[in-house]
Amino acid sequence: MISKFNFASLLIDWSDQNIRKLSWRYEKDPYKIWISEIMLQQTRTKHVESYYQKFLQKFPNIQSLAKSNIDSVLQAWEGMGYYSRARNLHNTAQIVVKEFGSKFPATPHELIQLPGIGEYTSAAIASFAFEYPIAAIDGNVIRIITRVFGLAIDVNNIYGKKTIREIANHCLGNCKSSLFNQAMMDLGAQVCISKYPKCDKCPFGKICIAAMNEITHELPLKKPKPKLKNRNLHYVIVKDSKSKGLIRKRISQDIWKGLYEPLLFETRTPKYLEEDQLKELICKEIKGRPGIVVTEKKRFTHLLTHQKLMVHFYKISVAKPLILKNNSGYLIQSLKNFENFAFPRIVRKYINF
Numbered sequence: 001m002i003s004k005f006n007f008a009s010l011l012i013d014w015s016d017q018n019i020r021k022l023s024w025r026y027e028k029d030p031y032k033i034w035i036s037e038i039m040l041q042q043t044r045t046k047h048v049e050s051y052y053q054k055f056l057q058k059f060p061n062i063q064s065l066a067k068s069n070i071d072s073v074l075q076a077w078e079g080m081g082y083y084s085r086a087r088n089l090h091n092t093a094q095i096v097v098k099e100f101g102s103k104f105p106a107t108p109h110e111l112i113q114l115p116g117i118g119e120y121t122s123a124a125i126a127s128f129a130f131e132y133p134i135a136a137i138d139g140n141v142i143r144i145i146t147r148v149f150g151l152a153i154d155v156n157n158i159y160g161k162k163t164i165r166e167i168a169n170h171c172l173g174n175c176k177s178s179l180f181n182q183a184m185m186d187l188g189a190q191v192c193i194s195k196y197p198k199c200d201k202c203p204f205g206k207i208c209i210a211a212m213n214e215i216t217h218e219l220p221l222k223k224p225k226p227k228l229k230n231r232n233l234h235y236v237i238v239k240d241s242k243s244k245g246l247i248r249k250r251i252s253q254d255i256w257k258g259l260y261e262p263l264l265f266e267t268r269t270p271k272y273l274e275e276d277q278l279k280e281l282i283c284k285e286i287k288g289r290p291g292i293v294v295t296e297k298k299r300f301t302h303l304l305t306h307q308k309l310m311v312h313f314y315k316i317s318v319a320k321p322l323i324l325k326n327n328s329g330y331l332i333q334s335l336k337n338f339e340n341f342a343f344p345r346i347v348r349k350y351i352n353f
Protein backbone atom coordinates (compact mmCIF):
# COMPACT_ATOMS: atom_id res chain seq x y z
CA MET A 1 0.00 0.00 0.00
CA ILE A 2 1.15 3.55 -0.74
CA SER A 3 2.60 5.17 2.38
CA LYS A 4 0.90 8.18 3.91
CA PHE A 5 4.03 10.22 3.26
CA ASN A 6 3.94 9.43 -0.46
CA PHE A 7 0.24 10.07 -0.80
CA ALA A 8 0.22 13.53 0.81
CA SER A 9 3.45 14.68 -0.82
CA LEU A 10 2.38 13.53 -4.31
CA LEU A 11 -0.93 15.28 -3.78
CA ILE A 12 0.50 18.57 -2.49
CA ASP A 13 3.15 18.70 -5.25
CA TRP A 14 0.37 18.32 -7.81
CA SER A 15 -1.77 20.91 -6.03
CA ASP A 16 1.03 23.51 -6.07
CA GLN A 17 0.77 23.54 -9.86
CA ASN A 18 -2.96 22.99 -10.28
CA ILE A 19 -4.81 24.87 -7.57
CA ARG A 20 -8.22 26.21 -8.58
CA LYS A 21 -8.79 29.94 -8.13
CA LEU A 22 -12.02 30.18 -6.16
CA SER A 23 -13.39 33.16 -4.23
CA TRP A 24 -13.24 31.30 -0.91
CA ARG A 25 -9.77 29.80 -1.46
CA TYR A 26 -7.34 30.64 1.38
CA GLU A 27 -10.25 32.09 3.37
CA LYS A 28 -9.70 31.73 7.13
CA ASP A 29 -12.90 33.33 8.43
CA PRO A 30 -15.06 30.38 9.61
CA TYR A 31 -18.26 32.32 8.79
CA LYS A 32 -17.29 32.74 5.13
CA ILE A 33 -15.99 29.17 4.90
CA TRP A 34 -19.26 27.91 6.34
CA ILE A 35 -21.32 29.92 3.81
CA SER A 36 -19.25 28.60 0.88
CA GLU A 37 -19.41 25.00 2.11
CA ILE A 38 -23.18 25.08 2.58
CA MET A 39 -23.61 26.63 -0.87
CA LEU A 40 -21.37 23.98 -2.42
CA GLN A 41 -23.56 21.17 -1.10
CA GLN A 42 -25.58 20.02 -4.12
CA THR A 43 -24.63 23.07 -6.22
CA ARG A 44 -21.97 23.46 -8.90
CA THR A 45 -18.92 25.56 -8.08
CA LYS A 46 -19.50 27.98 -10.98
CA HIS A 47 -23.06 28.62 -9.87
CA VAL A 48 -21.94 29.18 -6.26
CA GLU A 49 -19.32 31.80 -7.28
CA SER A 50 -21.98 34.33 -8.30
CA TYR A 51 -24.16 33.75 -5.22
CA TYR A 52 -21.34 33.69 -2.68
CA GLN A 53 -20.26 37.32 -3.14
CA LYS A 54 -23.83 38.63 -3.26
CA PHE A 55 -24.79 36.71 -0.13
CA LEU A 56 -21.80 38.09 1.78
CA GLN A 57 -22.60 41.62 0.68
CA LYS A 58 -26.07 41.22 2.12
CA PHE A 59 -24.99 39.29 5.25
CA PRO A 60 -21.32 40.22 5.85
CA ASN A 61 -21.03 38.49 9.22
CA ILE A 62 -22.77 36.02 11.51
CA GLN A 63 -24.54 38.77 13.47
CA SER A 64 -26.14 40.29 10.37
CA LEU A 65 -27.37 36.85 9.27
CA ALA A 66 -28.68 35.98 12.74
CA LYS A 67 -30.75 39.13 13.12
CA SER A 68 -32.14 39.08 9.56
CA ASN A 69 -35.64 37.97 8.65
CA ILE A 70 -35.84 34.40 7.25
CA ASP A 71 -37.70 35.75 4.19
CA SER A 72 -34.72 37.92 3.24
CA VAL A 73 -32.37 34.91 3.63
CA LEU A 74 -34.61 32.79 1.40
CA GLN A 75 -34.72 35.61 -1.13
CA ALA A 76 -30.91 35.81 -1.23
CA TRP A 77 -30.92 32.03 -1.70
CA GLU A 78 -33.49 32.05 -4.50
CA GLY A 79 -32.25 30.06 -7.50
CA MET A 80 -29.86 27.87 -5.49
CA GLY A 81 -32.45 25.18 -4.69
CA TYR A 82 -32.46 22.92 -1.61
CA TYR A 83 -33.93 25.70 0.52
CA SER A 84 -33.57 23.79 3.78
CA ARG A 85 -29.92 24.88 3.54
CA ALA A 86 -30.96 28.54 3.81
CA ARG A 87 -33.27 27.83 6.75
CA ASN A 88 -30.46 25.93 8.50
CA LEU A 89 -28.02 28.79 7.86
CA HIS A 90 -30.37 31.21 9.56
CA ASN A 91 -31.01 28.83 12.44
CA THR A 92 -27.31 28.07 12.96
CA ALA A 93 -26.36 31.76 12.81
CA GLN A 94 -28.78 32.45 15.66
CA ILE A 95 -27.38 29.56 17.73
CA VAL A 96 -23.75 30.64 17.17
CA VAL A 97 -24.58 34.23 18.17
CA LYS A 98 -26.61 33.26 21.24
CA GLU A 99 -24.75 30.23 22.53
CA PHE A 100 -21.18 30.73 21.31
CA GLY A 101 -20.88 34.53 21.62
CA SER A 102 -20.79 34.88 17.78
CA LYS A 103 -17.64 32.72 17.55
CA PHE A 104 -17.74 29.52 15.55
CA PRO A 105 -16.72 26.41 17.50
CA ALA A 106 -13.37 25.09 16.30
CA THR A 107 -13.79 21.31 16.51
CA PRO A 108 -15.70 18.95 14.19
CA HIS A 109 -17.39 17.44 17.24
CA GLU A 110 -18.96 20.79 18.22
CA LEU A 111 -19.63 21.96 14.67
CA ILE A 112 -21.57 18.82 13.77
CA GLN A 113 -24.12 19.63 16.50
CA LEU A 114 -25.27 22.70 14.52
CA PRO A 115 -28.23 22.51 12.09
CA GLY A 116 -27.24 21.74 8.50
CA ILE A 117 -23.63 20.85 9.36
CA GLY A 118 -22.82 17.19 8.72
CA GLU A 119 -19.67 15.12 8.89
CA TYR A 120 -18.04 16.55 5.77
CA THR A 121 -18.91 20.22 6.45
CA SER A 122 -17.78 20.06 10.09
CA ALA A 123 -14.41 18.64 9.00
CA ALA A 124 -14.08 21.19 6.17
CA ILE A 125 -14.75 24.20 8.45
CA ALA A 126 -12.51 22.85 11.23
CA SER A 127 -9.62 22.22 8.85
CA PHE A 128 -9.89 25.31 6.62
CA ALA A 129 -10.48 27.79 9.45
CA PHE A 130 -8.63 26.19 12.36
CA GLU A 131 -6.21 23.61 10.81
CA TYR A 132 -7.90 20.88 12.83
CA PRO A 133 -6.14 17.64 11.73
CA ILE A 134 -8.96 15.81 9.97
CA ALA A 135 -9.68 14.66 6.41
CA ALA A 136 -12.96 16.04 5.01
CA ILE A 137 -14.70 13.18 3.19
CA ASP A 138 -16.94 14.10 0.29
CA GLY A 139 -17.79 12.38 -3.01
CA ASN A 140 -14.48 13.51 -4.54
CA VAL A 141 -12.45 11.97 -1.74
CA ILE A 142 -14.43 8.73 -1.82
CA ARG A 143 -13.79 8.45 -5.56
CA ILE A 144 -10.04 9.02 -5.23
CA ILE A 145 -9.56 6.70 -2.24
CA THR A 146 -11.61 3.81 -3.64
CA ARG A 147 -9.80 4.04 -6.97
CA VAL A 148 -6.24 4.54 -5.71
CA PHE A 149 -6.59 1.67 -3.21
CA GLY A 150 -8.88 -0.47 -5.39
CA LEU A 151 -11.68 -0.69 -2.81
CA ALA A 152 -14.78 -2.44 -4.14
CA ILE A 153 -16.75 -1.74 -0.95
CA ASP A 154 -20.16 -0.28 -0.26
CA VAL A 155 -19.23 3.28 0.75
CA ASN A 156 -22.74 3.98 2.03
CA ASN A 157 -22.77 1.58 4.95
CA ILE A 158 -21.07 2.15 8.31
CA TYR A 159 -18.19 -0.19 7.54
CA GLY A 160 -17.49 1.42 4.16
CA LYS A 161 -17.63 4.95 5.59
CA LYS A 162 -15.32 3.99 8.45
CA THR A 163 -12.81 2.40 6.05
CA ILE A 164 -12.69 5.50 3.82
CA ARG A 165 -12.38 7.79 6.85
CA GLU A 166 -9.50 5.78 8.30
CA ILE A 167 -7.57 5.59 5.02
CA ALA A 168 -8.09 9.30 4.25
CA ASN A 169 -6.89 10.29 7.72
CA HIS A 170 -3.95 7.92 7.43
CA CYS A 171 -3.05 9.60 4.11
CA LEU A 172 -3.40 13.05 5.70
CA GLY A 173 -0.78 12.16 8.31
CA ASN A 174 1.05 15.30 9.45
CA CYS A 175 0.16 17.31 6.35
CA LYS A 176 -1.57 20.67 6.89
CA SER A 177 -5.23 19.65 6.77
CA SER A 178 -6.44 22.75 4.90
CA LEU A 179 -3.96 22.11 2.06
CA PHE A 180 -4.67 18.38 1.97
CA ASN A 181 -8.46 18.77 1.89
CA GLN A 182 -8.40 21.51 -0.74
CA ALA A 183 -6.03 19.48 -2.91
CA MET A 184 -8.24 16.37 -2.67
CA MET A 185 -11.27 18.42 -3.71
CA ASP A 186 -9.39 19.98 -6.62
CA LEU A 187 -8.10 16.62 -7.80
CA GLY A 188 -11.56 15.06 -7.58
CA ALA A 189 -13.17 17.99 -9.39
CA GLN A 190 -10.59 18.32 -12.17
CA VAL A 191 -8.81 14.99 -12.68
CA CYS A 192 -10.36 12.04 -10.87
CA ILE A 193 -13.80 12.83 -12.24
CA SER A 194 -16.66 10.32 -12.33
CA LYS A 195 -16.61 9.49 -16.02
CA TYR A 196 -13.35 9.32 -17.95
CA PRO A 197 -10.86 10.27 -15.19
CA LYS A 198 -7.70 11.91 -16.56
CA CYS A 199 -5.26 9.36 -15.17
CA ASP A 200 -2.41 10.63 -17.36
CA LYS A 201 -2.61 13.97 -15.50
CA CYS A 202 -2.98 12.44 -12.04
CA PRO A 203 -0.21 12.34 -9.42
CA PHE A 204 -1.36 8.79 -8.55
CA GLY A 205 -1.45 7.60 -12.17
CA LYS A 206 1.41 5.12 -11.71
CA ILE A 207 0.27 3.61 -8.43
CA CYS A 208 -3.53 3.74 -8.65
CA ILE A 209 -5.00 0.23 -8.55
CA ALA A 210 -8.13 1.17 -10.51
CA ALA A 211 -6.11 2.89 -13.24
CA MET A 212 -3.58 0.07 -13.52
CA ASN A 213 -6.35 -2.53 -13.77
CA GLU A 214 -8.55 -0.37 -16.03
CA ILE A 215 -11.50 -0.56 -13.67
CA THR A 216 -11.93 3.16 -12.92
CA HIS A 217 -15.50 3.02 -14.30
CA GLU A 218 -16.38 0.37 -11.68
CA LEU A 219 -15.26 2.38 -8.64
CA PRO A 220 -16.65 3.59 -6.38
CA LEU A 221 -19.44 0.99 -6.46
CA LYS A 222 -22.66 2.68 -7.57
CA LYS A 223 -25.53 2.89 -5.14
CA PRO A 224 -28.97 2.01 -6.52
CA LYS A 225 -30.87 5.10 -7.63
CA PRO A 226 -33.81 6.04 -5.38
CA LYS A 227 -37.23 5.67 -6.97
CA LEU A 228 -38.61 9.11 -7.83
CA LYS A 229 -42.02 10.13 -6.59
CA ASN A 230 -44.15 11.60 -9.40
CA ARG A 231 -46.23 14.69 -8.59
CA ASN A 232 -48.45 16.91 -10.74
CA LEU A 233 -48.58 20.54 -9.60
CA HIS A 234 -50.85 23.17 -11.13
CA TYR A 235 -49.93 26.81 -10.53
CA VAL A 236 -52.65 29.31 -11.34
CA ILE A 237 -51.21 32.80 -11.85
CA VAL A 238 -54.05 35.26 -11.57
CA LYS A 239 -53.96 38.90 -12.70
CA ASP A 240 -56.90 41.09 -11.72
CA SER A 241 -58.08 44.42 -13.15
CA LYS A 242 -55.55 46.24 -10.91
CA SER A 243 -52.63 44.01 -11.95
CA LYS A 244 -52.66 42.18 -8.65
CA GLY A 245 -52.39 38.45 -8.02
CA LEU A 246 -52.57 35.77 -5.33
CA ILE A 247 -49.58 34.26 -3.53
CA ARG A 248 -49.00 32.41 -0.27
CA LYS A 249 -46.11 31.15 1.80
CA ARG A 250 -45.46 27.40 1.80
CA ILE A 251 -45.52 26.33 5.42
CA SER A 252 -46.01 22.55 5.38
CA GLN A 253 -43.18 20.00 5.74
CA ASP A 254 -42.80 19.63 2.01
CA ILE A 255 -40.48 20.81 -0.75
CA TRP A 256 -39.81 24.58 -0.92
CA LYS A 257 -40.89 25.24 2.68
CA GLY A 258 -40.81 28.98 3.46
CA LEU A 259 -40.91 30.08 -0.20
CA TYR A 260 -43.89 31.78 -1.86
CA GLU A 261 -46.09 30.40 -4.63
CA PRO A 262 -49.19 31.31 -6.65
CA LEU A 263 -52.50 29.48 -6.29
CA LEU A 264 -51.70 25.75 -6.23
CA PHE A 265 -53.62 22.59 -6.97
CA GLU A 266 -52.21 19.07 -7.07
CA THR A 267 -53.64 16.20 -9.13
CA ARG A 268 -52.90 12.49 -9.50
CA THR A 269 -52.59 12.61 -13.29
CA PRO A 270 -50.60 14.96 -15.53
CA LYS A 271 -53.59 16.46 -17.31
CA TYR A 272 -54.32 20.18 -17.79
CA LEU A 273 -57.19 21.50 -15.66
CA GLU A 274 -60.35 22.62 -17.49
CA GLU A 275 -61.47 26.24 -17.36
CA ASP A 276 -64.37 25.36 -15.01
CA GLN A 277 -61.99 23.71 -12.56
CA LEU A 278 -59.69 26.73 -12.65
CA LYS A 279 -62.59 29.06 -11.95
CA GLU A 280 -63.70 26.93 -8.98
CA LEU A 281 -60.18 27.01 -7.56
CA ILE A 282 -59.95 30.79 -7.80
CA CYS A 283 -63.45 31.27 -6.37
CA LYS A 284 -62.54 29.18 -3.31
CA GLU A 285 -60.17 31.97 -2.30
CA ILE A 286 -61.93 35.15 -3.44
CA LYS A 287 -65.33 36.75 -2.98
CA GLY A 288 -67.81 36.69 -5.87
CA ARG A 289 -67.66 34.74 -9.12
CA PRO A 290 -65.95 37.02 -11.65
CA GLY A 291 -65.40 35.90 -15.23
CA ILE A 292 -61.95 34.53 -16.05
CA VAL A 293 -59.93 34.29 -19.25
CA VAL A 294 -57.14 31.72 -19.57
CA THR A 295 -54.48 33.59 -21.55
CA GLU A 296 -51.74 30.97 -21.51
CA LYS A 297 -50.95 27.49 -20.27
CA LYS A 298 -47.67 25.61 -20.26
CA ARG A 299 -46.07 22.74 -18.42
CA PHE A 300 -42.54 21.68 -17.58
CA THR A 301 -40.86 18.66 -16.03
CA HIS A 302 -38.77 19.58 -13.01
CA LEU A 303 -36.50 17.09 -11.27
CA LEU A 304 -35.68 17.22 -7.58
CA THR A 305 -33.55 14.69 -5.70
CA HIS A 306 -36.45 12.42 -4.78
CA GLN A 307 -39.31 13.80 -6.84
CA LYS A 308 -40.21 14.25 -10.47
CA LEU A 309 -42.60 17.17 -10.83
CA MET A 310 -44.83 17.94 -13.78
CA VAL A 311 -45.49 21.62 -13.17
CA HIS A 312 -48.44 23.14 -15.04
CA PHE A 313 -48.78 26.93 -15.26
CA TYR A 314 -51.95 28.82 -16.16
CA LYS A 315 -52.08 32.58 -16.66
CA ILE A 316 -55.53 33.88 -15.97
CA SER A 317 -57.02 37.37 -16.25
CA VAL A 318 -59.87 38.32 -13.95
CA ALA A 319 -61.95 41.34 -15.00
CA LYS A 320 -62.54 42.64 -11.43
CA PRO A 321 -60.33 43.50 -8.44
CA LEU A 322 -59.62 40.45 -6.26
CA ILE A 323 -61.11 40.45 -2.75
CA LEU A 324 -60.03 37.57 -0.49
CA LYS A 325 -62.45 35.42 1.48
CA ASN A 326 -61.88 35.66 5.23
CA ASN A 327 -60.48 32.14 5.54
CA SER A 328 -58.12 32.33 2.56
CA GLY A 329 -54.49 31.50 3.22
CA TYR A 330 -53.38 33.66 0.29
CA LEU A 331 -52.22 37.29 0.03
CA ILE A 332 -53.13 39.78 -2.66
CA GLN A 333 -50.01 41.43 -4.02
CA SER A 334 -49.22 43.69 -6.95
CA LEU A 335 -47.55 41.62 -9.69
CA LYS A 336 -44.72 44.16 -9.70
CA ASN A 337 -44.13 43.40 -6.04
CA PHE A 338 -43.59 39.67 -6.73
CA GLU A 339 -39.88 40.37 -7.15
CA ASN A 340 -39.69 41.06 -3.42
CA PHE A 341 -40.75 37.51 -2.53
CA ALA A 342 -38.68 34.33 -2.81
CA PHE A 343 -40.21 31.78 -5.19
CA PRO A 344 -38.97 28.32 -6.23
CA ARG A 345 -36.78 28.71 -9.34
CA ILE A 346 -39.23 26.97 -11.68
CA VAL A 347 -42.04 29.27 -10.50
CA ARG A 348 -39.93 32.43 -10.76
CA LYS A 349 -39.18 31.62 -14.40
CA TYR A 350 -42.83 31.63 -15.31
CA ILE A 351 -44.53 33.92 -12.82
CA ASN A 352 -44.10 37.23 -14.64
CA PHE A 353 -47.29 38.13 -16.44
Ligand code: SF4
Pocket residue numbers: 144147148191192193197198199200202203204205206208209210211216
Ligand atom coordinates in the same frame (compact mmCIF):
# COMPACT_ATOMS: atom_id res chain seq x y z
S1 SF4 B 1 -5.06 7.54 -11.52
FE1 SF4 B 1 -7.01 7.93 -12.44
S2 SF4 B 1 -8.50 6.75 -11.28
FE2 SF4 B 1 -6.61 6.82 -10.10
S3 SF4 B 1 -6.90 8.53 -8.71
FE3 SF4 B 1 -5.86 9.32 -10.51
S4 SF4 B 1 -7.47 10.03 -11.90
FE4 SF4 B 1 -8.41 8.75 -10.32
